[in-house]
Amino acid sequence: MEILISLIRICVVLGVVLLLVVVLVWSERRISAAIQNRIGPNRVGPNGILQPVADVLKLLMKEDIVPKNANRTIHDLAPIISIGVALSTFAVIPVGNTIELFGTTIKLQIADVNIGILYILALTSMGVYGVTLAGWSSNNKYSLLGGLRSSAQLISYELSMGLSIIGVLLVSGSLRLDEIVEHQGSYIWGWLPAWNMFLQPVAFITFVVAAFAETNRLPFDLPEAEPELVGGYHTEYSGLKFGLFMLSEYANIVTASAVIVTLFLGGYNVPFIEQAGLSAFTVSILQVGAFCFKVLCVLLFIILIRWTLPRFRYDQLMNLGWKVMLPITLANLLVTGFVIVAL
Protein backbone atom coordinates (compact mmCIF):
# COMPACT_ATOMS: atom_id res chain seq x y z
CA MET A 1 0.00 0.00 0.00
CA GLU A 2 2.75 2.41 1.01
CA ILE A 3 4.66 1.65 -2.17
CA LEU A 4 1.55 2.09 -4.27
CA ILE A 5 0.84 5.51 -2.78
CA SER A 6 4.46 6.51 -3.32
CA LEU A 7 4.30 5.37 -6.95
CA ILE A 8 1.11 7.32 -7.53
CA ARG A 9 2.66 10.40 -5.95
CA ILE A 10 5.75 10.05 -8.15
CA CYS A 11 3.65 9.65 -11.30
CA VAL A 12 1.43 12.61 -10.46
CA VAL A 13 4.31 14.93 -9.62
CA LEU A 14 6.31 13.81 -12.66
CA GLY A 15 3.27 14.35 -14.87
CA VAL A 16 2.64 17.79 -13.42
CA VAL A 17 6.29 18.79 -13.85
CA LEU A 18 6.35 17.61 -17.48
CA LEU A 19 3.04 19.38 -18.11
CA LEU A 20 4.49 22.53 -16.58
CA VAL A 21 7.50 22.17 -18.89
CA VAL A 22 5.18 22.02 -21.91
CA VAL A 23 3.28 25.06 -20.68
CA LEU A 24 6.56 26.83 -19.95
CA VAL A 25 7.98 26.21 -23.43
CA TRP A 26 4.75 27.37 -25.06
CA SER A 27 4.31 30.44 -22.87
CA GLU A 28 7.95 31.37 -23.25
CA ARG A 29 7.59 31.38 -27.02
CA ARG A 30 4.29 33.24 -26.97
CA ILE A 31 5.45 35.82 -24.43
CA SER A 32 8.78 36.41 -26.12
CA ALA A 33 6.88 36.91 -29.36
CA ALA A 34 4.50 39.34 -27.70
CA ILE A 35 7.40 41.33 -26.24
CA GLN A 36 8.87 41.61 -29.74
CA ASN A 37 5.46 42.62 -31.18
CA ARG A 38 5.10 39.26 -32.92
CA ILE A 39 2.40 36.62 -32.54
CA GLY A 40 4.43 33.46 -32.00
CA PRO A 41 3.37 29.86 -32.62
CA ASN A 42 -0.41 29.80 -33.01
CA ARG A 43 -1.07 27.08 -35.58
CA VAL A 44 -0.71 23.74 -33.77
CA GLY A 45 -3.75 23.26 -31.58
CA PRO A 46 -5.75 26.08 -29.99
CA ASN A 47 -3.46 29.12 -29.70
CA GLY A 48 -0.49 26.91 -30.55
CA ILE A 49 -0.54 25.08 -27.21
CA LEU A 50 0.42 21.81 -28.93
CA GLN A 51 3.55 23.35 -30.47
CA PRO A 52 5.92 21.78 -27.87
CA VAL A 53 4.36 18.38 -28.64
CA ALA A 54 5.04 18.90 -32.33
CA ASP A 55 8.61 19.96 -31.49
CA VAL A 56 9.18 16.80 -29.47
CA LEU A 57 7.76 14.62 -32.26
CA LYS A 58 10.12 16.32 -34.70
CA LEU A 59 13.09 15.70 -32.40
CA LEU A 60 12.10 12.02 -32.05
CA MET A 61 12.23 11.59 -35.83
CA LYS A 62 15.68 13.14 -36.14
CA GLU A 63 18.85 11.16 -36.61
CA ASP A 64 21.06 10.75 -33.55
CA ILE A 65 24.51 11.95 -34.57
CA VAL A 66 27.61 11.28 -32.49
CA PRO A 67 30.79 13.06 -33.66
CA LYS A 68 33.57 10.84 -34.97
CA ASN A 69 36.08 11.34 -32.17
CA ALA A 70 33.57 11.78 -29.38
CA ASN A 71 33.55 9.57 -26.34
CA ARG A 72 30.42 7.65 -27.12
CA THR A 73 29.59 6.36 -23.63
CA ILE A 74 29.91 9.71 -21.94
CA HIS A 75 28.20 11.43 -24.84
CA ASP A 76 25.20 9.19 -24.25
CA LEU A 77 25.41 9.46 -20.48
CA ALA A 78 25.47 13.27 -20.23
CA PRO A 79 21.83 13.99 -21.16
CA ILE A 80 20.68 11.16 -18.88
CA ILE A 81 22.51 12.73 -15.92
CA SER A 82 21.03 16.11 -16.78
CA ILE A 83 17.43 14.95 -16.99
CA GLY A 84 17.70 12.60 -14.02
CA VAL A 85 19.01 15.33 -11.78
CA ALA A 86 16.52 17.88 -13.04
CA LEU A 87 13.52 15.66 -12.35
CA SER A 88 14.65 14.08 -9.08
CA THR A 89 15.21 17.45 -7.42
CA PHE A 90 11.45 17.84 -7.32
CA ALA A 91 11.11 14.85 -4.99
CA VAL A 92 11.55 16.82 -1.78
CA ILE A 93 9.38 19.82 -2.66
CA PRO A 94 6.21 19.88 -0.55
CA VAL A 95 3.44 20.61 -3.05
CA GLY A 96 0.80 20.83 -0.35
CA ASN A 97 0.06 19.90 3.24
CA THR A 98 -1.37 16.47 4.10
CA ILE A 99 -4.59 15.54 2.35
CA GLU A 100 -7.33 13.06 3.43
CA LEU A 101 -8.20 10.75 0.52
CA PHE A 102 -10.21 7.48 0.83
CA GLY A 103 -9.59 7.32 4.55
CA THR A 104 -5.80 7.60 4.37
CA THR A 105 -3.70 10.63 5.10
CA ILE A 106 -1.35 11.37 2.26
CA LYS A 107 1.55 13.75 2.52
CA LEU A 108 1.87 15.81 -0.65
CA GLN A 109 5.62 15.39 -0.90
CA ILE A 110 7.32 12.45 -2.57
CA ALA A 111 10.22 12.10 -0.16
CA ASP A 112 10.01 13.56 3.32
CA VAL A 113 13.75 13.95 3.83
CA ASN A 114 15.02 15.61 6.97
CA ILE A 115 17.87 17.27 5.05
CA GLY A 116 15.64 18.52 2.21
CA ILE A 117 17.63 21.64 1.45
CA LEU A 118 20.96 19.82 1.41
CA TYR A 119 19.42 17.30 -1.00
CA ILE A 120 18.41 20.11 -3.36
CA LEU A 121 21.84 21.76 -3.16
CA ALA A 122 23.60 18.44 -3.73
CA LEU A 123 21.49 17.52 -6.74
CA THR A 124 21.73 20.91 -8.42
CA SER A 125 25.50 20.68 -8.18
CA MET A 126 25.29 17.18 -9.69
CA GLY A 127 23.51 18.76 -12.65
CA VAL A 128 26.72 20.47 -13.71
CA TYR A 129 28.20 17.04 -14.47
CA GLY A 130 25.71 16.56 -17.27
CA VAL A 131 26.65 19.85 -18.86
CA THR A 132 30.40 19.54 -18.35
CA LEU A 133 30.56 15.93 -19.53
CA ALA A 134 28.47 16.80 -22.57
CA GLY A 135 30.89 19.59 -23.43
CA TRP A 136 33.96 17.47 -22.85
CA SER A 137 32.82 14.29 -24.59
CA SER A 138 31.70 16.08 -27.76
CA ASN A 139 35.30 16.71 -28.86
CA ASN A 140 34.36 20.19 -29.99
CA LYS A 141 36.02 23.35 -28.74
CA TYR A 142 32.77 25.29 -28.49
CA SER A 143 31.12 22.53 -26.51
CA LEU A 144 34.12 22.29 -24.22
CA LEU A 145 34.14 26.04 -23.61
CA GLY A 146 30.43 25.92 -22.85
CA GLY A 147 30.90 23.08 -20.38
CA LEU A 148 33.84 24.80 -18.68
CA ARG A 149 31.95 28.05 -18.35
CA SER A 150 29.04 26.18 -16.91
CA SER A 151 31.11 24.56 -14.19
CA ALA A 152 32.89 27.82 -13.33
CA GLN A 153 29.59 29.66 -13.16
CA LEU A 154 27.91 27.01 -11.02
CA ILE A 155 30.78 26.90 -8.54
CA SER A 156 30.71 30.69 -8.19
CA TYR A 157 26.99 30.95 -7.68
CA GLU A 158 26.41 27.77 -5.68
CA LEU A 159 28.34 29.45 -2.88
CA SER A 160 26.08 32.48 -2.60
CA MET A 161 23.06 30.25 -3.12
CA GLY A 162 24.02 28.10 -0.17
CA LEU A 163 24.84 31.11 1.97
CA SER A 164 21.52 32.77 1.27
CA ILE A 165 19.76 29.52 2.15
CA ILE A 166 21.56 29.53 5.52
CA GLY A 167 19.76 32.78 6.31
CA VAL A 168 16.47 30.98 5.79
CA LEU A 169 17.66 28.08 7.93
CA LEU A 170 18.55 30.45 10.77
CA VAL A 171 15.07 31.95 10.65
CA SER A 172 13.11 28.72 10.49
CA GLY A 173 15.53 26.53 12.45
CA SER A 174 15.10 23.41 10.32
CA LEU A 175 16.46 21.73 7.21
CA ARG A 176 13.13 20.05 6.50
CA LEU A 177 11.32 21.78 3.69
CA ASP A 178 7.87 21.08 5.14
CA GLU A 179 8.86 22.69 8.45
CA ILE A 180 10.26 25.70 6.62
CA VAL A 181 6.93 26.05 4.82
CA GLU A 182 4.99 25.57 8.07
CA HIS A 183 7.08 28.29 9.69
CA GLN A 184 6.04 30.68 6.93
CA GLY A 185 2.38 30.12 7.79
CA SER A 186 2.48 32.49 10.78
CA TYR A 187 2.14 36.27 10.70
CA ILE A 188 4.34 39.22 11.61
CA TRP A 189 2.51 41.94 13.55
CA GLY A 190 -0.66 39.99 12.96
CA TRP A 191 -1.17 40.93 9.32
CA LEU A 192 1.94 40.33 7.21
CA PRO A 193 2.46 36.67 6.23
CA ALA A 194 5.80 35.58 7.65
CA TRP A 195 7.14 34.59 4.27
CA ASN A 196 10.91 34.46 4.16
CA MET A 197 10.72 36.97 1.31
CA PHE A 198 9.81 39.58 3.95
CA LEU A 199 11.96 38.16 6.72
CA GLN A 200 15.03 37.73 4.52
CA PRO A 201 14.70 40.21 1.63
CA VAL A 202 18.43 40.30 0.87
CA ALA A 203 18.70 36.52 0.88
CA PHE A 204 15.64 36.38 -1.36
CA ILE A 205 17.24 38.60 -4.00
CA THR A 206 20.61 36.86 -3.89
CA PHE A 207 18.93 33.45 -4.03
CA VAL A 208 16.85 34.42 -7.06
CA VAL A 209 19.94 35.76 -8.83
CA ALA A 210 21.85 32.58 -8.00
CA ALA A 211 18.90 30.48 -9.17
CA PHE A 212 19.00 32.28 -12.53
CA ALA A 213 22.70 31.44 -12.77
CA GLU A 214 22.12 27.82 -11.74
CA THR A 215 19.46 27.29 -14.39
CA ASN A 216 21.64 28.91 -17.10
CA ARG A 217 18.95 31.45 -17.87
CA LEU A 218 19.58 34.87 -19.29
CA PRO A 219 21.25 37.09 -18.13
CA PHE A 220 23.52 34.21 -17.05
CA ASP A 221 23.27 31.89 -20.04
CA LEU A 222 26.98 31.97 -20.83
CA PRO A 223 27.30 28.17 -21.14
CA GLU A 224 25.18 28.31 -24.27
CA ALA A 225 25.74 31.90 -25.39
CA GLU A 226 24.78 31.28 -29.00
CA PRO A 227 26.53 34.30 -30.56
CA GLU A 228 29.88 33.23 -29.09
CA LEU A 229 29.71 29.47 -28.66
CA VAL A 230 27.42 28.29 -31.48
CA GLY A 231 25.22 26.36 -29.06
CA GLY A 232 27.48 25.73 -26.10
CA TYR A 233 27.59 22.29 -24.55
CA HIS A 234 24.82 20.84 -26.73
CA THR A 235 26.33 21.91 -30.08
CA GLU A 236 27.09 18.30 -31.00
CA TYR A 237 23.78 16.86 -29.86
CA SER A 238 20.85 16.11 -32.08
CA GLY A 239 17.55 14.32 -32.00
CA LEU A 240 16.28 12.86 -28.77
CA LYS A 241 19.44 13.57 -26.78
CA PHE A 242 19.20 17.26 -27.63
CA GLY A 243 15.55 17.08 -26.66
CA LEU A 244 16.54 15.65 -23.29
CA PHE A 245 18.89 18.59 -22.71
CA MET A 246 16.16 21.06 -23.56
CA LEU A 247 13.71 19.17 -21.35
CA SER A 248 16.13 19.11 -18.42
CA GLU A 249 16.83 22.80 -18.86
CA TYR A 250 13.15 23.65 -18.64
CA ALA A 251 12.56 21.11 -15.85
CA ASN A 252 15.40 22.83 -13.98
CA ILE A 253 13.62 26.15 -14.36
CA VAL A 254 10.39 24.64 -13.00
CA THR A 255 12.28 23.09 -10.09
CA ALA A 256 14.13 26.32 -9.37
CA SER A 257 10.90 28.30 -9.22
CA ALA A 258 9.36 25.61 -6.99
CA VAL A 259 12.36 25.93 -4.66
CA ILE A 260 12.04 29.72 -4.66
CA VAL A 261 8.37 29.40 -3.80
CA THR A 262 9.03 26.86 -1.06
CA LEU A 263 11.85 28.75 0.60
CA PHE A 264 10.79 32.35 0.19
CA LEU A 265 7.22 32.76 -1.02
CA GLY A 266 5.50 30.76 1.69
CA GLY A 267 5.28 27.47 -0.18
CA TYR A 268 1.72 26.18 -0.26
CA ASN A 269 0.51 28.66 2.37
CA VAL A 270 -2.49 30.79 1.52
CA PRO A 271 -2.57 33.87 3.77
CA PHE A 272 -5.57 34.06 6.18
CA ILE A 273 -7.11 30.82 4.88
CA GLU A 274 -7.53 29.46 8.43
CA GLN A 275 -9.91 32.34 9.19
CA ALA A 276 -12.20 31.47 6.27
CA GLY A 277 -13.52 28.36 8.07
CA LEU A 278 -13.26 25.95 5.12
CA SER A 279 -13.20 22.17 5.42
CA ALA A 280 -9.80 20.49 5.66
CA PHE A 281 -10.15 18.95 2.20
CA THR A 282 -10.94 22.28 0.49
CA VAL A 283 -8.03 23.90 2.27
CA SER A 284 -5.66 21.18 0.99
CA ILE A 285 -6.88 21.59 -2.58
CA LEU A 286 -6.61 25.38 -2.32
CA GLN A 287 -3.09 25.06 -0.97
CA VAL A 288 -1.99 22.90 -3.90
CA GLY A 289 -3.61 25.45 -6.24
CA ALA A 290 -1.81 28.28 -4.47
CA PHE A 291 1.50 26.47 -4.82
CA CYS A 292 0.97 26.00 -8.57
CA PHE A 293 -0.13 29.61 -8.93
CA LYS A 294 2.98 30.89 -7.15
CA VAL A 295 5.21 28.67 -9.28
CA LEU A 296 3.56 29.98 -12.45
CA CYS A 297 4.08 33.58 -11.29
CA VAL A 298 7.80 32.92 -10.71
CA LEU A 299 8.03 31.24 -14.13
CA LEU A 300 6.42 34.28 -15.74
CA PHE A 301 8.94 36.50 -13.98
CA ILE A 302 11.81 34.33 -15.22
CA ILE A 303 10.53 34.54 -18.81
CA LEU A 304 10.07 38.31 -18.62
CA ILE A 305 13.59 38.77 -17.24
CA ARG A 306 15.00 36.81 -20.17
CA TRP A 307 13.66 39.38 -22.62
CA THR A 308 14.57 42.36 -20.46
CA LEU A 309 18.23 41.97 -19.55
CA PRO A 310 21.25 41.57 -21.83
CA ARG A 311 23.74 38.78 -21.21
CA PHE A 312 26.61 39.39 -18.81
CA ARG A 313 30.16 39.33 -20.05
CA TYR A 314 32.23 36.52 -18.55
CA ASP A 315 34.34 38.80 -16.33
CA GLN A 316 31.23 40.67 -15.20
CA LEU A 317 29.67 37.36 -14.28
CA MET A 318 32.65 36.39 -12.14
CA ASN A 319 32.85 39.87 -10.59
CA LEU A 320 29.20 39.76 -9.67
CA GLY A 321 29.48 36.29 -8.22
CA TRP A 322 32.59 36.74 -6.10
CA LYS A 323 32.83 40.49 -5.39
CA VAL A 324 29.16 41.37 -4.96
CA MET A 325 26.98 38.37 -4.22
CA LEU A 326 29.35 36.62 -1.80
CA PRO A 327 29.99 39.68 0.46
CA ILE A 328 26.30 40.57 0.45
CA THR A 329 25.22 37.08 1.46
CA LEU A 330 27.92 36.92 4.15
CA ALA A 331 26.84 40.28 5.56
CA ASN A 332 23.23 39.16 5.49
CA LEU A 333 24.17 36.03 7.37
CA LEU A 334 26.04 38.07 10.00
CA VAL A 335 23.16 40.49 10.52
CA THR A 336 20.61 37.66 10.67
CA GLY A 337 22.73 35.86 13.26
CA PHE A 338 23.03 38.96 15.44
CA VAL A 339 19.32 39.69 15.24
CA ILE A 340 18.39 36.11 16.15
CA VAL A 341 20.79 36.11 19.10
CA ALA A 342 19.50 39.50 20.24
CA LEU A 343 15.85 38.43 20.14
Add this chain to the structure above:
Amino acid sequence: MSTNGKMTRKKDLTFLQRIYIPEILKGLRLTIGQIFRPKITIQYPEVRFSPPASFRGRPILVEENGTERCVACGLCSRVCPALAIEVQADETTLEKERFPVKFEINMVRCIFCGFCEEVCPEEAIIMSKEYELVFESQEEAVFGKDRLLVPIDQVKERLDFLHKHR
Protein backbone atom coordinates in the same frame (compact mmCIF):
# COMPACT_ATOMS: atom_id res chain seq x y z
CA MET B 1 25.83 66.92 -18.66
CA SER B 2 25.75 69.36 -15.78
CA THR B 3 25.61 73.14 -16.14
CA ASN B 4 28.17 74.16 -13.50
CA GLY B 5 31.05 73.49 -15.82
CA LYS B 6 31.90 70.12 -14.33
CA MET B 7 31.56 67.21 -16.71
CA THR B 8 29.67 64.17 -15.56
CA ARG B 9 30.20 61.19 -17.76
CA LYS B 10 27.44 58.84 -18.86
CA LYS B 11 29.24 55.87 -17.36
CA ASP B 12 29.25 57.37 -13.87
CA LEU B 13 26.20 55.64 -12.48
CA THR B 14 24.25 56.93 -9.55
CA PHE B 15 23.92 54.82 -6.43
CA LEU B 16 20.45 53.65 -7.35
CA GLN B 17 21.66 52.60 -10.78
CA ARG B 18 24.55 50.71 -9.23
CA ILE B 19 22.17 48.71 -7.06
CA TYR B 20 20.71 47.64 -10.40
CA ILE B 21 17.41 46.31 -9.13
CA PRO B 22 15.40 49.53 -9.77
CA GLU B 23 16.87 49.49 -13.27
CA ILE B 24 15.69 45.90 -13.77
CA LEU B 25 12.20 46.96 -12.72
CA LYS B 26 12.32 49.83 -15.23
CA GLY B 27 13.31 47.37 -17.93
CA LEU B 28 10.53 45.02 -16.90
CA ARG B 29 8.02 47.87 -17.18
CA LEU B 30 9.20 48.46 -20.74
CA THR B 31 8.98 44.81 -21.81
CA ILE B 32 5.59 44.31 -20.17
CA GLY B 33 4.37 47.44 -21.94
CA GLN B 34 5.50 45.97 -25.25
CA ILE B 35 3.27 42.91 -24.75
CA PHE B 36 0.12 44.98 -25.13
CA ARG B 37 1.17 46.88 -28.22
CA PRO B 38 -0.36 45.91 -31.59
CA LYS B 39 1.34 43.03 -33.38
CA ILE B 40 3.02 43.64 -36.70
CA THR B 41 2.83 40.04 -37.92
CA ILE B 42 0.73 39.35 -41.03
CA GLN B 43 -0.96 35.92 -40.85
CA TYR B 44 0.23 35.02 -44.34
CA PRO B 45 -2.05 32.55 -46.12
CA GLU B 46 -5.19 34.19 -44.71
CA VAL B 47 -4.04 37.80 -44.84
CA ARG B 48 -1.80 38.93 -47.67
CA PHE B 49 0.60 41.80 -47.85
CA SER B 50 -0.39 44.31 -50.49
CA PRO B 51 2.80 46.17 -51.36
CA PRO B 52 3.15 49.88 -52.13
CA ALA B 53 3.72 51.09 -55.72
CA SER B 54 7.47 51.22 -55.14
CA PHE B 55 7.56 47.43 -54.65
CA ARG B 56 9.54 45.44 -57.26
CA GLY B 57 7.63 42.24 -57.89
CA ARG B 58 7.88 40.09 -61.03
CA PRO B 59 8.49 42.06 -64.26
CA ILE B 60 5.57 42.22 -66.69
CA LEU B 61 4.94 43.54 -70.20
CA VAL B 62 2.44 46.38 -70.54
CA GLU B 63 -0.45 45.60 -72.90
CA GLU B 64 -2.00 48.63 -74.57
CA ASN B 65 -4.81 48.49 -77.17
CA GLY B 66 -4.64 44.72 -77.34
CA THR B 67 -0.93 44.54 -78.13
CA GLU B 68 2.33 44.95 -76.24
CA ARG B 69 4.12 48.29 -76.10
CA CYS B 70 7.43 46.57 -76.61
CA VAL B 71 9.33 47.34 -79.83
CA ALA B 72 11.84 44.53 -79.31
CA CYS B 73 14.87 46.80 -79.07
CA GLY B 74 16.57 44.23 -76.85
CA LEU B 75 17.91 46.75 -74.28
CA CYS B 76 16.33 44.88 -71.39
CA SER B 77 17.96 41.68 -72.53
CA ARG B 78 21.31 43.49 -72.79
CA VAL B 79 21.11 45.12 -69.37
CA CYS B 80 19.79 42.09 -67.49
CA PRO B 81 22.61 41.12 -65.05
CA ALA B 82 21.20 37.61 -64.65
CA LEU B 83 20.70 37.02 -68.39
CA ALA B 84 17.09 36.14 -67.73
CA ILE B 85 15.43 37.90 -70.70
CA GLU B 86 15.33 36.62 -74.26
CA VAL B 87 13.83 38.77 -77.04
CA GLN B 88 13.34 37.88 -80.72
CA ALA B 89 12.20 40.75 -82.96
CA ASP B 90 10.03 40.74 -86.08
CA GLU B 91 8.32 43.32 -88.31
CA THR B 92 4.73 44.40 -88.04
CA THR B 93 2.34 46.62 -90.00
CA LEU B 94 1.52 48.59 -86.86
CA GLU B 95 2.89 52.09 -86.32
CA LYS B 96 5.71 50.86 -84.11
CA GLU B 97 6.99 48.70 -87.02
CA ARG B 98 8.78 46.16 -84.76
CA PHE B 99 7.42 43.75 -82.19
CA PRO B 100 8.79 40.84 -80.16
CA VAL B 101 7.77 37.58 -81.76
CA LYS B 102 9.21 35.84 -78.71
CA PHE B 103 9.70 37.45 -75.29
CA GLU B 104 10.74 35.16 -72.47
CA ILE B 105 11.82 35.88 -68.89
CA ASN B 106 13.31 33.02 -66.94
CA MET B 107 11.88 33.69 -63.47
CA VAL B 108 14.37 31.34 -61.84
CA ARG B 109 17.15 33.63 -63.01
CA CYS B 110 15.43 36.98 -62.47
CA ILE B 111 16.83 38.87 -59.48
CA PHE B 112 14.14 41.60 -59.41
CA CYS B 113 16.72 44.37 -59.82
CA GLY B 114 14.43 46.41 -62.08
CA PHE B 115 17.18 47.33 -64.57
CA CYS B 116 14.95 46.24 -67.47
CA GLU B 117 12.28 48.65 -66.33
CA GLU B 118 14.82 51.45 -65.95
CA VAL B 119 16.36 50.98 -69.36
CA CYS B 120 13.15 50.48 -71.36
CA PRO B 121 12.57 53.49 -73.69
CA GLU B 122 8.91 52.60 -74.28
CA GLU B 123 7.92 51.93 -70.68
CA ALA B 124 6.91 48.52 -71.97
CA ILE B 125 8.42 46.32 -69.26
CA ILE B 126 7.72 47.28 -65.66
CA MET B 127 7.83 45.66 -62.27
CA SER B 128 4.52 44.49 -60.81
CA LYS B 129 3.34 43.86 -57.26
CA GLU B 130 3.22 40.08 -57.62
CA TYR B 131 5.54 38.25 -55.25
CA GLU B 132 4.05 34.78 -55.05
CA LEU B 133 6.13 32.85 -57.59
CA VAL B 134 6.07 29.09 -57.23
CA PHE B 135 7.19 26.61 -59.90
CA GLU B 136 7.23 22.86 -60.07
CA SER B 137 9.83 22.67 -62.84
CA GLN B 138 12.48 24.74 -64.61
CA GLU B 139 10.36 24.85 -67.76
CA GLU B 140 7.37 26.22 -65.92
CA ALA B 141 9.52 29.07 -64.61
CA VAL B 142 10.14 30.46 -68.11
CA PHE B 143 7.42 33.03 -68.64
CA GLY B 144 6.44 33.65 -72.26
CA LYS B 145 4.41 36.51 -73.67
CA ASP B 146 1.17 34.79 -72.67
CA ARG B 147 2.00 35.11 -68.96
CA LEU B 148 3.94 38.39 -69.15
CA LEU B 149 1.31 40.58 -70.80
CA VAL B 150 -0.82 42.57 -68.36
CA PRO B 151 -3.44 45.16 -69.46
CA ILE B 152 -2.35 48.73 -68.82
CA ASP B 153 -5.21 49.62 -66.47
CA GLN B 154 -4.01 46.99 -63.98
CA VAL B 155 -0.58 48.59 -63.63
CA LYS B 156 -1.62 52.25 -63.52
CA GLU B 157 -0.28 52.65 -59.99
CA ARG B 158 3.25 51.59 -60.92
CA LEU B 159 3.24 53.75 -64.06
CA ASP B 160 2.16 56.77 -62.00
CA PHE B 161 4.91 56.03 -59.51
CA LEU B 162 7.46 55.85 -62.33
CA HIS B 163 6.28 59.12 -63.86
CA LYS B 164 6.49 60.85 -60.52
CA HIS B 165 9.82 59.54 -59.24
CA ARG B 166 11.93 58.76 -62.27
